[in-house]
Amino acid sequence: MKKLIKILAVLIILLILAVAGSLYFLGSIVKAGVEKAGPKVTKTDVKLNNAKLSLFSGNGELKGFEIANPQGYSSPTAIKVGFVALDVAPRSVMSDKVVVHSVKVLSPEITFEGNLTGNNLGKLLDNIKSSSEKDKQATTKDEKSSQKKFQIDDFLITGAKVHVATSLLGGRSATLSVPEVHLTNLGQGADGITAAQLSEKVFEELFQNTIKSVTQQIGDLGKGATDLLKGTTNGVPNVDSIKKGVGDLFKKK
Numbered sequence: 001m002k003k004l005i006k007i008l009a010v011l012i013i014l015l016i017l018a019v020a021g022s023l024y025f026l027g028s029i030v031k032a033g034v035e036k037a038g039p040k041v042t043k044t045d046v047k048l049n050n051a052k053l054s055l056f057s058g059n060g061e062l063k064g065f066e067i068a069n070p071q072g073y074s075s076p077t078a079i080k081v082g083f084v085a086l087d088v089a090p091r092s093v094m095s096d097k098v099v100v101h102s103v104k105v106l107s108p109e110i111t112f113e114g115n116l117t118g119n120n121l122g123k124l125l126d127n128i129k130s131s132s133e134k135d136k137q138a139t140t141k142d143e144k145s146s147q148k149k150f151q152i153d154d155f156l157i158t159g160a161k162v163h164v165a166t167s168l169l170g171g172r173s174a175t176l177s178v179p180e181v182h183l184t185n186l187g188q189g190a191d192g193i194t195a196a197q198l199s200e201k202v203f204e205e206l207f208q209n210t211i212k213s214v215t216q217q218i219g220d221l222g223k224g225a226t227d228l229l230k231g232t233t234n235g236v237p238n239v240d241s242i243k244k245g246v247g248d249l250f251k252k253k
Contacts, residue, residue, distance in 0.1 A: 029053075029093060030060070037148070041196045043127040044068040044078070053088060058101070060086035070123040073113045075165075078120050080109040097149040097192045107159035110178065110206075112214055125207050131196035149192030155202060157181040162210050164217065176213040181205045 030051040038046025049064025062084040069078045083106045089099040113120045135147060160178035186201060187193035193201075 030062070033148070034062070034065070037195045038067070041128055041131045041199050042067055042124060043131070044070055044124065053086065053090070053093070055090050058086075058088040058090040060088055062086065067124070069111070069113070069120050070127065072123075073120040075111045075113060075120070078111055078124055081105055082107060097151060097187075097190075099151045100153065102154040103152060103156065105155075105157040105160075107161070108157060110160060110162040110210055112162050112164045112210065116211065116215065116218075121207050121210060125200075125203055128196065128199045128203050132194070132200040135194040135196050147194045149187065149194060150198050151187040151192050152183070152198060153185065155181070155183045155186060157202070157206060160206070160210075162213055164214055174217055176217055178206070178213050179209045181209060 028051075030053055031048050034048045034051070035046060038048075045066075045068035047064070047066045047068075048062060051060065051062050053060035063082065065079075065081040065084060066077050067079040069075050085102075085104040085106070087101040089101065092099040111120065114122070138147065158180045160181075162176050162178050163173065164176060165173045181202065183201060183205065186198060
């Protein structure tokens with residue numbers, strides 16, 4: 001009886017070690033995959049501090065995800081994400097096509113530099129589109145088979161904020177809310193989509209929503225400045241009112 005108990009104890013310990021090892025192994029695969037494939041897609045540095053993925057449930061999380069700014073921009077990062085929740089079909093991680101049931105990107109921090117016709121996010125999008133186009137033009141069997149494919153059933157980015165520093169805001173900075181990005185049924189079918197094609201679809205939506213927020217803020221600034229000048233006495237603006245009004249224009253949304 002004691003011998004049987006010892007055997008069971010050993011088996012339980014081995015099972016625990018196997019589970020812990022599989023979680024670490026899968027997390028390492030995800031982290032390495034992101035940091036290897038990311039720079040090829042964005043043509044900038046991509047970092048991921050930590051990744052966890054359960055072998056049994058497929059639930060996972062990413063922490064400390066960063067995309068660096070393209071060259072020529074002063075801020076070190078274009079996008080920073082503290083937490084991403086994943087729901088993956090675990091067996092698909094080692095297959096040619098990774099099936100992801102859901103991705104939830106929570107409260108990313110976006111940096112906008114430049115103007116509406118030339119900015120860091122637009123440059124990043126151009127880089128991603130260039131990588132995506134190369135995937136579409138892959139013609140040989142070897143080229144196509146070497147590309148990891150994905151299926152994303154539900155992709156959500158929520159709570160995003162963009163930090164804006166541009167001359168269009170009169171040299172001031174502002175932090176603005178960005179509308180949600182919600183995409184579904186990406187990469188359905190046997191072929192799936194590549195990391196670059198997935199990134200293009202997601203980042204295109206995020207870019208457009210960010211530009212909308214920045215454009216609205218610029219419009220509000222222009223309207224606010226016009227409204228302020230209406231509040232004059234005998235053609236002379238009230239300085240105190242103008243200072244207060246300009247400050248209100250840059251309050252966080």
